[in-house]
Amino acid sequence: MEYKRSSELFVEANKVIPGGVNSPVRAFKAVGGTPLFIKEAKEAYLYDEDGNKYIDYINSWGPMILGHAYEPVVNAVIERAKKGTSFGTPTELETKIAALAISMVPNIDKIRFVSSGTEACMSAIRLARGFTRREKIIKFSGCYHGHSDSFLIAAGSGASTFGVPNSPGVTEGTAKDTLLANYNDIDNVKQLFESNKNEIAALIIEPVAGNMGCIPPKKGFLEQLREVCSENGALLVFDEVMTGFRLAKGGAQELYGVDADIVCFGKVIGGGLPVGAFAAREEIMNYLSPLGPVYQAGTLSGNPLAMAAGYEMLKVLNEDNAIFQRLEEKTAYLEKGINEVLSENKMDFTINRIGSMISVHFDSSPVFDFETAKNGDNETFKKFFHGLLQKGVYIAPSAYETWFITDALTYEDLNYTIKAIKDVAVEL
Template sequence: MNSHEIFEESKQYMPGGVNSPVRAFKDMEITPPVIKKGEGAYIFDEDGNQYIDFVGAWGPMILGHCDKDVVKAIKETAENAIAFGAPTELELKLAKHMCTTLDNFDMVRMVNSGTEATMSAVKLARGYTGRDKIIKFAGCYHGHFDGFLISAGSGVMTEGIPGSAGVPEASIKNTVIGNYNDIENIEMIFEKMGNEIAGVIIEPVAGNMGVVPAKKEFLQKLRELCDENGSILIFDEVMCGFRVAYKGAQSLYEVTPDLTTFAKIMGGGLPCGAYGGKREIMEKLSPMGPVYQAGTMSGNPIVMAAGLATLTKLYENPDLYVKLETLGEKLEKGALKIAKEKNLPLCVNRCGAMITLFFNEEGKVENYEDAKKCDTDMFKKFFLHMLNSGINIAPSQFEALFINTTHTEEHIDSFLQAMKKFQV
């Protein structure tokens, strides 16, 4: 069957033909290529097309597709251990690796997705402080947990909807929305209700309204306000963790959160998530403490093995991050040059190998309101042109494109060559 046939039949059995909305390319109004195989920098569809991939499974594939060490770890583990629901040495190895190679990370709890990591971290912040209110920022996406589905980025933003049906008022009454990068606004919120705030959750480099790095002073202010008010600061590094630097965005900003959430890269492409941080807070988790959170598949041996292989390779080869930065800079500079030559309204936001090309007249995107002003029609034309030229980027203006360690200068050149041929 070709992509069209597979996708049409999939629609009969899965809503929209997919298991996660953005994959349906609804706004792009085309059938998504159905992917058959991935190898290094490339993916191949069921129709025999090859694409240079800048989506990387929405972030996890930082080592490229089917990295040989990750595949080996998965195969070897699967020979003996698929699932036990019991403690394993592999869990210890990954937990110890994370706690010893990351800063501010005394203890960790493994889960199965980014959503699970963020919703559990928030519950822990509430359990620890005995308070209910959580501040999140407009344009940040922390997964599909009810309490976060207002002013969310990612697919919610792409579809232009304020939130989701099926979320009871009661689930969001304790969610307070702040403006990203707006110090006055966050000061005002804390002034009004500081002693009710259990925690603040933020993507320190936002990737879900397109890439929007936080300003250092803004994160420092959050740290200060959380300290003054006894609130927990949670950095959601599901996307930027192990991506913008091995030790995540917090190492670039030198701001220390109380808890950090991870997923994507840390599972090596398998379903995974984790949250962790200060021992004193983590010890409130069941079975040590009163905050209950559990998971049949949590700490699954194959997932642990894939995660460990990925993180070990990244940690032992810091030059990989130098390569990602070099290629990221090449793409950024090249895209801006082409935009100037072609008179395209382009603003490029980048943090390492996490980049968004915003079609934006104003030349800056620093928050959700700025991002919403982008020309999504122009983005759509750009996306379709790039896909037809063999370049796979996310089908939304409000997502990041990711460079992986198997990309080369030639792949970036191919991206830029394709961009040169873009006609508005």
């Protein structure tokens, strides 16, 4: 494949945008080469500025669960835009999508919409600190909750891709209030609570990690977190920006049967438009301004275009009782195919999967936390990535990212992908 137009556009972008991109992982720094400039997308496919077509396994990092340019969502945005794109006032649509989301997700009474997953997680932590009147939080190494200062400590994902897990600009004062735990290590969590008695406001976690590859929780881990948080008066915060409305209607809470105190959303809930949200039971949410003392605001929060897209997306997911089973079956089919072709070619690898999230790690040992994720052979991953790209299969340009499966993928697409992986494995 040729990338002449993408290469030219990247040169131009570098003149006016830092690194030529508006989100670092897009720059292909982890894999080398020139990032693709996408012209359009439809269903399960991307089309770049050079006219190349790709089967897409990023899906805008998760939200395109029904495929690109999904007609009901597109039509809803068009009709809404004709009536105005932003008012800075309440709209009926905000109430409609809030009621729908609350009906789908267990254990939440009220929800507030914001403009990104980062903003949702940042606001959730502020709310937890205000509600508990404590300052410290626990986060897990390798979990990424956006680029708010409190979270840019062993943050995984893009931070790991660039080898800067602790970003300059984060003050020591901020860092001291963030305690680091090891994912899937309940004893480590208990030790932190023991050494910081009555100081921890919240523990925030991706219930299924997606920013060190796809890493599911070990059996009983989330239940134990629920227990230890309750025992210590801390709030359990689920960052379901990736997993919300993707692993089940009610996200990871429903899938694992564990109730969080605050839940953060993004990705799917906006139907592909910039949106985030955080939700909790009434007594916690009523601590928010204008009812309570914890301030949070946003001019574009509840933006009518984002609300229109999100409402149509959630409505389909709520009414289609078979969609999550279809996604499970397609992703399991892909996992089986990848496992077979990589095994045939004697490659060292591990595949992690839960629902429609999957990742391939080039290491034969189990991958269950940030340290084991870092054991993967990144040089092999780079060759794997570019080999697939040449064959029209687009996966995340980082070994520390999960793949996202869309319902728009056909079994023909999956078979083509498996064949492409086989061909690349033979070359490797």
